[in-house]
Amino acid sequence: MKNIIITAGGTIENIDEVRKLTNTSTGKLGSIICNEIVRYKDIDEDLQIHYILSTNAEIPLVVPDKIKYYKVTDTDSVIKIVDYLFQKYKIDCFIHSMAVSDFTASYSIQVEQLVNELVNEIRNTTDRDFRKKVTSILQMPMNTIDKNHKISSKNDIIINLKRTPKIISTIKKYDKEVFLVGFKLLSHVSKEQLISAAAKLEEENQCNIVVANDIRDISEKNHIAHLIKGGISRNIFNTKEEIAKGLIAEIFRR
């Protein structure tokens, strides 16, 4: 175990020059996992943690010589740094605790402008193939607002959010030997639904383990999570520290 990548915090997607799409992630869990790994008694002396963090994420408190920091902003910047690290190092473990945005702002447009484009297109159409035309306009209208400036607040606007690539799906393509830890966060679902979704994440991305949690079980003090391996819940943790220690047991057991 020489090189570990930890991703932490929540990515930030620009809507315009000042407005941003972000999420509730604080990077606290990633920071605690990092601290616990460095403190772990059986740790390899040469261990290097590559810590990919968003600009608003908590920073681990441990001695800095074991950790290299890589600050990121949006999903695209995470993809680039992950690619760089896999090219440069033989990565042994990838702990993907970052809340990477599922969406990025594709375009913004004034509601009125979008109405105009739809109405004009519909008026001019003869073949009645509305669906194709409406879809095409909603995917990318003509009169979008320049993303590099501040959007005027004079009109209501519509934003299209398109899905970002799933970083976790690329990790085993870089190196099938890397020990991959995935995280599944859902909201107000049953235990069975949570475990089933985590098992799906595990299988589709060849994760070695998945940490599964529900937003309602996360508070300042507590953080309930299941450790999923082979599609089954193997352990339940009650705090971020327990999650970190449980992960270390799995990662260094090999």
Place this chain on the structure above:
Amino acid sequence: MKNIIITAGGTIENIDEVRKLTNTSTGKLGSIICNEIVRYKDIDEDLQIHYILSTNAEIPLVVPDKIKYYKVTDTDSVIKIVDYLFQKYKIDCFIHSMAVSDFTASYSIQVEQLVNELVNEIRNTTDRDFRKKVTSILQMPMNTIDKNHKISSKNDIIINLKRTPKIISTIKKYDKEVFLVGFKLLSHVSKEQLISAAAKLEEENQCNIVVANDIRDISEKNHIAHLIKGGISRNIFNTKEEIAKGLIAEIFRR
């Protein structure tokens, strides 16, 4: 001068349970203004600062007994606390340095669902009054996504951002004697455009002074801003500290 309200930081508007619309504001300028006021030599002993700050804003470093903190999240929560403070206290000065979101998420919808609604409406319409129908759908479609849950990442989505009420326009309605400091932030405009926009803000909201700045003139070290009074630039500042001192000179001169 007994009661001063300072607003600082950037508001956070929920898109769903985990995703948020926010902005680049750090609350640093508000915090420096607050520090400088408390340190001001001619300060009234009974002075009370009511500090309205977003959860991610910097906190002033000064002695706490002169400052009451009110943490806010979205624009609606700012409106509520401003209303509360004007009901409870005789406010002498209102320094509105907070970057209040111009928009709040009205609805989110899967792109496909919106296409369906538009196509069905168009197909069923006989009177060809497309504009009204299209506008009405874009303003509030039927199959929107529940804001209280986490939006699935399986489909691209469209978000409608509707304008929020302008808090600054309500201040002189609470009390026409309050000394009102407005802030105008624009992006990459000429000096004339900036001053003209600030003068408009001043006039429309009966501000006593307006601080006018351009995003491109704000960096870690520098913060260039004009002090606008009577529609004219009266002074230029180069740092946040200079802005704070310039404001104090204006506020306590009376």
